[in-house]
Amino acid sequence: MRSEDDGTPSGTLCLVTGASGYIGGRLVPELLDAGHRVRCLARSPEKLRDHPWADRVEVVRGDVTDAQSLGEALRGVDVAYYLVHALGTGASFEDTDRRAARLFGEQARAAAVGRLVYLGGLTPAGVDERRLSPHLRSRTEVGRILLGSGVPTAVLRAAVIIGSGSASYEILRYLTERLPLMVTPSWVGTRIQPVAVRDALRYLVGSAQLPPDVNRAFDIGGPDVLTYRDMMQAYAAVAGLPRRLILPVPVLTPGLSGLWIGLVTPVPGGIARPLAESLRHEVVCREHDIARYVPDPPAGLIGVEEALRLAQQRVRDAQVATRWSSAAVPGAPSDSLPTDPDWAGGSLYTDCREAAVDAPPERLWRVIEGIGGEHGWYSFPLAWAARGWLDRLAGGVGLRRGRRDAHRLRVGDSLDFWRVEEIEPGRLLRLRAEMRLPGLAWLEMSVDRDPDGRTRYRQRALFHPRGLLGHAYWWSVSPFHAVVFGGMAKNITQAATAARSA
Numbered sequence: 001m002r003s004e005d006d007g008t009p010s011g012t013l014c015l016v017t018g019a020s021g022y023i024g025g026r027l028v029p030e031l032l033d034a035g036h037r038v039r040c041l042a043r044s045p046e047k048l049r050d051h052p053w054a055d056r057v058e059v060v061r062g063d064v065t066d067a068q069s070l071g072e073a074l075r076g077v078d079v080a081y082y083l084v085h086a087l088g089t090g091a092s093f094e095d096t097d098r099r100a101a102r103l104f105g106e107q108a109r110a111a112a113v114g115r116l117v118y119l120g121g122l123t124p125a126g127v128d129e130r131r132l133s134p135h136l137r138s139r140t141e142v143g144r145i146l147l148g149s150g151v152p153t154a155v156l157r158a159a160v161i162i163g164s165g166s167a168s169y170e171i172l173r174y175l176t177e178r179l180p181l182m183v184t185p186s187w188v189g190t191r192i193q194p195v196a197v198r199d200a201l202r203y204l205v206g207s208a209q210l211p212p213d214v215n216r217a218f219d220i221g222g223p224d225v226l227t228y229r230d231m232m233q234a235y236a237a238v239a240g241l242p243r244r245l246i247l248p249v250p251v252l253t254p255g256l257s258g259l260w261i262g263l264v265t266p267v268p269g270g271i272a273r274p275l276a277e278s279l280r281h282e283v284v285c286r287e288h289d290i291a292r293y294v295p296d297p298p299a300g301l302i303g304v305e306e307a308l309r310l311a312q313q314r315v316r317d318a319q320v321a322t323r324w325s326s327a328a329v330p331g332a333p334s335d336s337l338p339t340d341p342d343w344a345g346g347s348l349y350t351d352c353r354e355a356a357v358d359a360p361p362e363r364l365w366r367v368i369e370g371i372g373g374e375h376g377w378y379s380f381p382l383a384w385a386a387r388g389w390l391d392r393l394a395g396g397v398g399l400r401r402g403r404r405d406a407h408r409l410r411v412g413d414s415l416d417f418w419r420v421e422e423i424e425p426g427r428l429l430r431l432r433a434e435m436r437l438p439g440l441a442w443l444e445m446s447v448d449r450d451p452d453g454r455t456r457y458r459q460r461a462l463f464h465p466r467g468l469l470g471h472a473y474w475w476s477v478s479p480f481h482a483v484v485f486g487g488m489a490k491n492i493t494q495a496a497t498a499a500r501s502a
Contacts, residue, residue: 005074006175007011011040011170012035012078012079012080012208013035013036013037013038013076013077013079013272014031014036014038014077014078014081014208014428015038015039015040015041015073015074015080015081015113016028016031016039016040016041016081016083016164017039017040017041017064017080017081017082017084017104018040018044018081018083018084019040019041019048019059019082020048020412021048021084021322021467022165022166022167023083023119023197023200023201023204023320023322024040024081024083024324025051025321025462026081026101026163026197026201026321026322027081027204028040028051028053029053029321030053030201030202030205031205032056032057032206033055034205034208036079036208037058038053038056038057038058039057039058039060039063039073039077040057040058040059040060040062040417041060041069041070041073042059042060042061042062043061043062043063044061044412045059045060045061046411046412046422047411047412048411048412049316049410049411050235050410050411050412050423051410052131053160054103057210057442058410060072064084064100064104064388065096065099065100065103066101067103067106067107070103070104070107071107071110071111074107074110075111076362077111077113077115077117077205077424078088078107078113078208078214079113079116079117079208079402080104080113080115080117081116081117081118081204082101082104082116082117082118082119082142082146083118083119084100084167085097085138085139085142085218087107089270089467093134093138094134094138094141096387097139097141097142098138098141098142098145101141101142101145101172102145103144104116104146104149104170105145105146105148105149106149106151108151108181108266109149109150109192110396111150112115113257114151114152114212115152115154115207115210115212116146116149116151116152116153116154117153117154117159117204117207117208118142118143118146118153118154118156118158119156119204120140120142120154120155120156120157120158121135121136121139121140121157121158121159121201121278121283121339122130122157122158122159122193122218122219122220122221122283122284123157123283124281124283125135125282125284125286126281127221127281131281132276132281133277133280135276135278136278136280138237139278142388143155143157143217147216147217151207151251151309151483152210152212152213152214152215153215153216153218154210154214154215154216154217154456155216155217155219156200156203156204156207156218156220156290157217157218157219157220158200158220158221159192159193159194159195159283160192160194160195160222160231161194161195161196161197161200161306162194162195162196162197162304162307162311162312163197163198163200163221163307163310163311164194164197164310164311164312164314164315164319164320164321165311165314165315165320165321165322165404165450166311167199167267167271167272167275168194169311170265170266170267170273170397171213171261171265171267171272172231172232172235172265172425173235173265174264174265174267175232175237175261176232176235176236176241176244177239177264178231178239178264179244179264180241180242180244180245181244181245181247182232182246182247182487183243183247183248183249183365184229184246184247184248184249184250185248185249187228187276187279187280188228188232188246188248188458189227189228189229189248190227190228190279190280190281190282190283190324191225191226191227191282191283192225192227192228192231192279192282192283193221193222193224193225193283193284193285194221194224194231194307195220195221195222195301195302195462196222196223196301196306196307196310197303197307197311198221198302198307198310199220199222199302199430201219201465202294202297203220203290203294206285206290206293207294208296209293209330210293211293211309214293218287218289218290219285219287219289219290220285220286220290221285222301222302222303222304222307223300223301223302223440224303224304225284226304226471228279229246229248231304232244232246233246234304234305235308237305237462238305238308238309238312239312248282248403255382261273261275261276265400266398266400266401266402282290294303297366320404322404327462333441335412343377348462348464348465348480349462349464349465349474350460350461350462350463351460351461351462351481351485352458352459352460353455353458353459353460353480353485353486353488353489354456354458354459354489355456355457355489355493356450356455356456356493356494357454357455357456357457357496357497358455358497359455359496359497360455361426361447361448361449362426362496363453363496364447364455364493364496365425365426365427366407366426366455366496367446367492367495367496368429368447368492369382369407369408369409369423369425369429370406370407371415371418371429371445372401372403372415372416372418372491373402373403373406373415374403374406375406375416377416377488378482378487378488378492379439379483379485379487379488379490379491380433380480380483380484380487383480383483383484384399384484385399387399387417387435388400388416388417391417391435391436391495394436395436396417396434396435396436397414397417397434397435398416398417399417400415400416401414401415401416401417403415403416407422409424410423410431411423414434414445415431417433417434417435418431418432418434418443419431419432420432421442426447427446427447427448428444428445428446428447429444429445429446430442430443430444430445431443431444437463437470437473438465438466438467438469438470438472438473439463439464439465439466439474440463440464440466440469440471441460441461441462441463441464442460442461442462442463443460443461444458444459444460444461444462445457445459445492446458453472455496457489457492457493457496459489459492461481461485
């Protein structure tokens with residue numbers, strides 16, 4: 001803890017990496033509520049702008065693979081949380097994880113950081129590390145690198161984290177709800193020890209106060225040890241569904257399992273496969289030493305059924321703070337929309353629509369902000385669905401990520417195969433495409449008034465092609481724009497007018 005003698009505020013200063021991700025986005029408010037000061041390291045600080053806690057933290061631009069920005073972000077930090085990994089960035093993600101962890105440890109030691117905290121994966125007992133999935137092997141190596149960094153480190157190793165919006169919960173939820181009869185991989189019979197996200201966050205916050213001589217890994221898990229099959233039946237019971245008929249077969253490899261999960265759930269194969277691979281071996285806690293430093297709550301740890309019940313209630317009440325899709329998709333375009341009218345960056349194709357609306361601006365805005373997810377895209381549903389399936393087949397996220405909140409959006413939210421790049425409440429919504437494309441694409445919708453004071457809807461689709469293939473793509477799909485984008489403009493304005501009439 002820094003003293004007040006030098007004029008700096010008192011309180012432990014915590015650096016959180018991955019604050020735009022699932023765990024990081026939930027950890028920040030927990031740290032603030034515990035009385036800590038928080039600094040967030042983000043490649044795109046604007047993604048954190050609309051979070052409820054944004055005005056209570058310091059946000060710095062940087063990357064864990066950039067020594068200069070990392071060193072500046074770590075200056076004066078007491079506790080640094082390492083919550084990033086390169087999963088899904090390609091075959092070299094283990095090298096990326098390795099280099100980033102080494103750099104983080106080196107810069108933390110140079111900045112005299114008091115403690116590092118890392119959330120890793122629980123490894124199976126007695127299994128050679130070379131037999132682990134690449135995902136779990138990399139997370140194990142990152143933990144080992146941080147423990148050897150010279151900075152006291154706590155590595156919290158969790159198996160499956162259950163919470164509203166987590167990838168593990170979404171997979172479990174969709175598999176159980178959509179498939180009353182399942183032919184499943186053999187790993188549904190593997191024993192696991194899940195942990196509720198609330199308990200995981202409590203351990204993460206508590207780790208900021210560990211004694212300086214503690215430099216080790218801790219297994220964290222809930223009170224229940226059960227199979228994945230048991231978890232599916234538990235979800236069915238909590239959701240009021242009949243018991244599921246589950247038939248495990250040994251021929252479904254982890255790769256096929258990932259495809260199977262990707263077909264049934266919104267979680268793409270690039271995330272589903274490593275999660276499935278991690279369940280090949282039993283992952284059960286071998287110790288509960290963390291309780292010596294972060295005692296269990298008086299009512300005990302949260303069990304699986306209660307964790308599922310809490311998650312389901314959050315989903316039902318539309319109070320999901322973060323989702324598995326909160327983090328940016330690796331490899332997705334991150335370039336901002338060119339705003340210079342005379343942009344010199346090459347071709348920029350546009351499709352512009354506008355229409356008068358017989359409704360107040362606020363009614364039109366409600367329709368715009370509610371777009372996507374269960375509300376759909378207001379034109380040619382079959383075309384949107386086909387584009388989503390093509391994206392999934394190409395290894396993209398597809399159209400089924402949905403929304404974090406059915407009615408409200410914030411910068412950084414995923415929205416089907418788009419991400420919110422900019423939002424000005426009541427006026428502008430700009431989405432950046434994260435589908436597989438030979439170029440960069442945006443969709444912009446805005447509310448305005450004409451000189452006579454009437455409400456006007458404006459819509460722009462923009463595409464910056466990459467190479468000859470990009471140009472060919474635009475001209476191949478442009479014949480459908482009248483139906484897709486023209487229909488969207490027409491139906492959005494009609495929906496706003498109908499809402500007024502209703």
